[in-house]
Amino acid sequence: MGFVKEFKEFAFKGNVIDLAVGVIIGGAFGKIVSSLVEDVITPLLLNPALEAMGAENIAQLSWNGVKYGSFLSAVISFLCIAFVLFLIIKGANKMKKEEPAAPAGPTQEDLLAEIRDLLKNK
Numbered sequence: 001m002g003f004v005k006e007f008k009e010f011a012f013k014g015n016v017i018d019l020a021v022g023v024i025i026g027g028a029f030g031k032i033v034s035s036l037v038e039d040v041i042t043p044l045l046l047n048p049a050l051e052a053m054g055a056e057n058i059a060q061l062s063w064n065g066v067k068y069g070s071f072l073s074a075v076i077s078f079l080c081i082a083f084v085l086f087l088i089i090k091g092a093n094k095m096k097k098e099e100p101a102a103p104a105g106p107t108q109e110d111l112l113a114e115i116r117d118l119l120k121n122k
Contacts (some may be wrong), residue, residue, distance in 0.1 A: 030081065037076045 010016065077111025106114075 029084075033077045033080045033084075034073075036080060037073055041076060042073070059069070 061067070061072070
């Protein structure tokens, strides 16, 4: 019974759930970026070049059976995702403002000495 309880504590920690949500959102974001590359960037930037090479989309580009078009598409997707993550992290770091250290108050010894002096004066 201890193993099941330990697994339950692990599985339902906040960090694990946050990680699961991040993976799901990351997968969805990957699909969005793939669509952006295949449906927007490629037609805008590469269509004249692709038509000259006889391919409808970038994934069809190949040379001697090597599909380098799919690789180029993956590289463009990676660069888009890396750029967006860079912007997100940069924004998050800007939002984190380090608070200045609180001024040091009197130490316990100082307070005790002050109490002693007050008691002496009575």
